[in-house]
Amino acid sequence: MSNSDYIFAVARIRAREKWLLSDADVRQMTAMKSEGEVLTFLADKGWGTSDAAQDADSMLEAEEKKNHRILRELKVPKAVHDVLSLPQYYHNLKAGIKEICTSEDFEGVFYDLEDFSKKDVVKILQEKTFYRLPEHMQSTAKEAYEIMLQTMDGQRCDIIVDRGCLEAMISAGRASGDAMLKSYAESNAVTTDIKIAARAARTGKSVHFLKEALAPCAGLDVKALGDAAARSEEGLLSYLEGHGFREGAEALKQSPSAFEKWCDNRLMANLKLQKRGTDSAGPVAAYYLARQNEIKMARIILTAKANGFTEEDIRERVRDMYV
Amino acid sequence: MSLGFALALIGAALATALAGSGSAWGVGVAGQAAAGVVSEDPGQFAKVLILQLLPGTQGIYGLLVTFIALSKIGLLSGSPATSMDLGTGLAVFAACLPIAIVGLISAYHQGRTSVASIGLVAKNPDQFGKAMLFPAMVETYAILSLLVSILAISNISL
Known part of the structure; x- marks a missing residue:
């Protein structure tokens, strides 16, 4: 797909x-008194389906489906599609491995993907026909499946699949030939690696764990990051401050939610550069990710309202919006 | 037929061919963008159609210059100046070049600017007036080249 083929898609x-949703909309939702008020506000903006009474889950699920449908309708090339949707494919793989190995029913956890549904993934894992998986997923799936089967260590299974996902996204980003997607995949890997390192430092994980969990990426020395996180939280903070992530270190000192917010805002700042493009995959990808961000934001606010969080608590978790 | 007459004819043909090609490209890309906007917001049809048409003017200018050139060399009146000398033929050829070249390049850029303006209208329909101005600025240079071509051809004496 040449750049001029994106003109229709970008205009759409x-x-x-x-x-x-704008920052002002999010502020308005944050100030609302109840979950019902937020649901009405979102329904007025066209969220959800035409059903009169909708709960938060069905509304958000409907929005996710709409977002995926747009991406399909725009017929973006596979490499572009991969960068955006691989997390859902790897999520289904993770859920499938756990369902097979623990014999528990993980219904409702799987994403409803046309070509990688719960039925598909469970069948492949049951028959151990890993070759039927996408090529980038085969070795990761085999390794995670065997480790889960041998050790029943769900966390180790998660880190193997998550790392495989990040590496596949980076490869897809490079293959897409689009500077924004390449940068997004790398930036996402950097942010995720820092998140993993922060959680590992907090829970006192070993260097071996970090080596297995951190995905190599440009712009981050994962070995040094892993060593710093394995030493202590202070070690990680000083590594981040000395390697261009001062704001991240400040957020991490403040609270885990402030740090998560910094991670998401860092990715959003990168996406906002796509607001001016007219003929590349970047604006299409940025829109898809911006929609995902607003769905995530709506979920945070709805959950917080349902659980009686204060406006201040919600504001601490509110991310920057695309528009 | 003299070489001069052939050169004049080539110049006249280039005016339409190059400026028309640029316009076809410009209107084409702007049309893709316009279709993208209308697929989501049919209410913007009239606005984006105007923006799509802007890069089409170069093709019309090229056609106008071609008519003037053909008229000058007598093809339209039925008495072609087939014995035209080389110098005069070259002069007609050169006179057609401004609209041919500037028409091609300005239509290409006007098409791209129209695409950007259609994006602006898609996001902010109220900004249509401003969005129109950006591609219209590119038009200036097509008009200047049209004037030069017309003045030059009109002042060539056979």
């Missing part, structure tokens, strides 16, 4: 951008 996206 630009028309849709005016319906994205």
Whole structure:
């Protein structure tokens, strides 16, 4: 797909951008008194389906489906699609491995993917026909499956699959030939590696664990990051401060939620550069990710309202929006 | 037929061919963008159609210059100046070049600017007036080259 083939897709996206939630909308939702009020506000903005009474879960699920449908309708090339949707494929793989190995029913956990549904993944894992998986997923699936079967260590299974996902996203980003997607995949890996290191430092994980969990990526020396996180939280903070992540270190000192917010805002700042493009995959990808961000934001607010969180608590978790 | 007459004819043909090609490209890409916007927001049809049409003017300018050139060399009146000398033919050829070249390049850039303006209208329909101005600025240079071509051809004496 040449750049000029994106002109239609980008124009379509630009028309849709005016319906994205703005920072002002999020502030308004944060100040609302109840979950019901937020649901009504979102329904007025066209969220959910035409059903009169919708709960938060069905509304958010409907929005996720709409977002995936747009991506399919725009017929983006496979490499572009991969960068955006691989996390869902690897999520289904993770859920499938756990369902097979623990014999528990993970219904409702799987993403409803046309070509990688719960039925598909469970069948492949049951028959151990890993060759039927996408090529980038085969070795990761085999390794995670065997480790889960031998040790029943769900966390270790998670880190192997998550690392495989990050590496596949980086490869897809490079293969897409689009500077924004390449940068997003790398930036996402950097942010995720720092998140993993922060959690590992907090829970006192070993260097071996970190070596297995951190995905190599440009812009981050994962060995040094792992060593610093394995030493102590202070070690990690000083590594981050000395390697261009001062704001991240400050957020980490403040609270885990402030740090998560910094991670998401860092990715969003990268996406916002796509607001001016007219003919590349970047704006399409940025719109898809911006929609995912607003769905995540709506979920945070709805959950917080349902659980009686204060406005201040919610504000601490509110991320920057795309528009 | 003299070489001069052939050169004049080639110049006239280039005016339409190059400026028309640029316009076809410009209107084409702007049309793709316009279709993208209308697929989401049909209410913007009239606005994006105007923006799509802007890069089409170069093709019309090229056609106009071609008519003037053909008229000058007598093809339209039925008495072609087939014995035209080389110098005059070269002069007609050169006179057609401004609209041919500037038409091609300006239509290409106007098409791209129209695409960007259509994106602006898609996000902010109220900004249509401003969005129109950006591609319209590119038009200036197509008009200047049209004037030069017309003045030059009109002042060539056979």
